[in-house]
Amino acid sequence: MTYAVNLSVTTVGLSVSGTTVSGTPHTAGTVAVTITASDGRGGSATQTFNIVVSPVSQAALGRPTLPVALLAYSDAGIGLPAHYTRTGPGAPAGADNTPQNNPVTNAGATLGRVLFYDRRLSQNDTVACASCHQQAKGFSDSARLSVGFRGGTTTRHSMGLSNARYYARGRFFWDERAATLEDQVLTPIQDTTEMGMTLAELEAKLAATDFYPALFRDAFGTTEVTRQRIALALSQFVRAMSSYRAKYDQAFVNGVPNFPAVLTAQEERGRQVYTGVGRCDGCHGTDAHISPNIFNNGLDATVTDAGAGGGRFKSPSLRNVAVRGPYMHDGRFATLRDVVEHYDHGVQDSPNLAPQLRDNAGAPRRLNLSEADKLALVAFLGTLTDTALIQDPKFSNPF
Known part of the structure; x- marks a missing residue:
């Protein structure tokens, strides 16, 4: 048979x-x-x-547990350090993309936190924003490609969200197709692979969920649930993910750093490679370790994913990079050591290769770092891990 x-x-x-x-x-x-x-x-x-x-029950989805007193998300409440708030060339504050009509508020970010973790934002109640942007992973995903609400996978790796507010160009996604963060946060919700909702369906769904009207009233003054308010609240929560409590930050006193006093000898050697022969700070600058622009970083001689054009991609802040693997827009590198090896001797030539990655003769730059320097660079990148952020209860799942 x-x-x-x-x-x-x-x-x-x-x-x-x-x-x-x-x-x-x-x-x-x-x-x-x-x-x-x-x-x-x-x-x-x-x-x-x-x-x-059977459909997922409301009981299974749960209700958020929130403290009676609002947690602090606004700049006034958290007190950013001087090396973040100072002005002048290269200062992180100069790259802040927070719009005047959507400053981070405690009530708005609280609503954003609930929305960020709520699986109701997907068509079948199985996927939340946090499914692909996990706090312990620097708000990225340990999978190379993320799994959507019907089991399909995304075409690119999930971008880390630490220090998302610090990008002067203000555009989002690897290919910068979203003009603002407020535009970006609504896109995965509507994506047919990721979450599969229409915004009209989402408005009705949240308005019919008993705990949301009060959260919208606290954040915006009335109980009305709209797509614009959903975007504003989610953006506030994401912009609140500022990373300023890593070991690297402990070296600053009143905005002035003393790295040898805080970093180990190996970590300090790695920092000198980062800012010296490695020239890493040309694309990952300021004390927030952010990118000023889109770059082609020499992954392929023949570009198969054009990104924002010519194989150029936006790069997230390097904060929490050590816990954020795999790496690059397609997740091709499993470890930070793989990334270091790429920039050491693996950069491929292409017409739009970033000038920072060319030598004086115009060829792809080769660092030829020693083994000790490679290990030191990886060790320095570890000092950018902000354990306080990736373990902070106010950024955790409230359900």
Whole structure:
């Protein structure tokens, strides 16, 4: 006897391998499973049974647990250090993309936190913003490509959100297709792979969820749930993810650094490589370690993903980079050591290669770092890990 198994619907997250039905259903409904037994001599029989997938219950989705007193998210409440607030060339404050009509407020960021972690923002209540931007991973994803609400995968790696507010160009996504953060936060919600909602559906869904009207009233003065307010609140929460409590920051006193007093000898050697022969700060500058522009960083001689044009991509801040692997827009590098090896001797030539990555003869730059220098550079990048941020309860899941 031989057996065959067929599903009436194959787009719900279930699949058949041999005679085994497996998977994680992502759509409510009924799937008919038909088994056919054949004797090899023209005789056969079939039997059908149903798999019933129930919707996720509101009880299973839960309610957020929030403190009675609002947590501090605004600059006035957290007190950014002097090396972040100072003005002048190269200062992080000069790259702040916070618009005048959407400053971070405690109530607005609180609403944003709930929205960020709520799976109701996806069509089938299975995926939240935090599914692909995990706090412990510097608000990135440990997977090379993230999994969406129907089990499909994204085309690029999830970008880390630490210090997202510090990018003077103000544009978002690896290819900068979103003009503002307020535009960006609504895009994954509507994406047919990531979360699969329409904004009209989302407005109605949240308005019908009992705890949201009060949160919208606290943040904006009335209980009205709108896509504009959703965008404003999510943006406030993301911009509140400032990273200023890493080991690197401990070297500053009243805005003046004394790195040898805080960093180990190896870490300080790595910092000198970073700002010296490595010239890493040409694309990852200021004390927030942010990019000033989009760059082609020599990943491929023949560009297959044009990004923002010519293989140029936006780069996130290097804060929390040590916990954020894999790396690059496509997640091709598993470790920081892989990244260092690329910039040491793996940069590929292409017409739009960043000038910072060319030598005086115009060829792709080769650092030829010693093993000790490579290890030191990786050690220095570890000093940018802001444990306080990636463990801060006010950025954690409230559900």
